[in-house]
Amino acid sequence: EVQLVESGGGLVKPGGSLRLSCEASDFTFSDYSMNWVRQAPGKGLEWVSSISSGSSYIYYADSMKGRFTISRDNAKHSLYLQMNSLRAEDTAVYYCVRDSLSEQGPDFWGQGTLVTVSS
């Protein structure tokens, strides 16, 4: 069964940094594009960033450009999100999400990791 397990969330002060990780299992990780999607408490889904299977194509939401960096290590079946200059509005559950082959939709979601930015 496909599994995506996020880690690295926690409490951080405004202006601080955090690195999220997502460990994938039970599928050929290197074949799939991956994403980070976040959800602020009581709010809807917000796309953060996407990375293609071989890391050739990387995209960010405007509000994350220059602050967040997505990366992956196919040998370790892992996806990462380095988050710098964190703001209170970055407080959210961050989900690791797999895109289906042929990119027909986000077909598997991790359980999420909570990031809280507060002084």
Next chain:
Amino acid sequence: QAGLTQPPSVSKGLRQTATLTCTGNSNNVGKQGAAWLQQHQGHPPKLLSYRNNNRPSGISERFSTSRSGNTASLTITGVQPEDEADYYCSAWDSSLRARVFGGGTKLTVL
């Protein structure tokens, strides 16, 4: 980045048919269709339908999707209590080079 437009809430009686809409533009829904997701309170979202309107394995036939122009629709036939959830549409915007989500529709089963 502009998102997709969904009605905030829809209420339906048990066993009625609910139709949820998702409106975008020619760069996203109109060009590539939309995927649909269901999220129950306290759980991560689950994919209900691919952009091509096919259902992933294990998704009930009561959930069907379609698209007309820049608007995608999710139809839930014979609404059940367990269908009470938030529903999101998602599409890739080729102009923005970004994934966009709708704001979500909360389905209440009366």
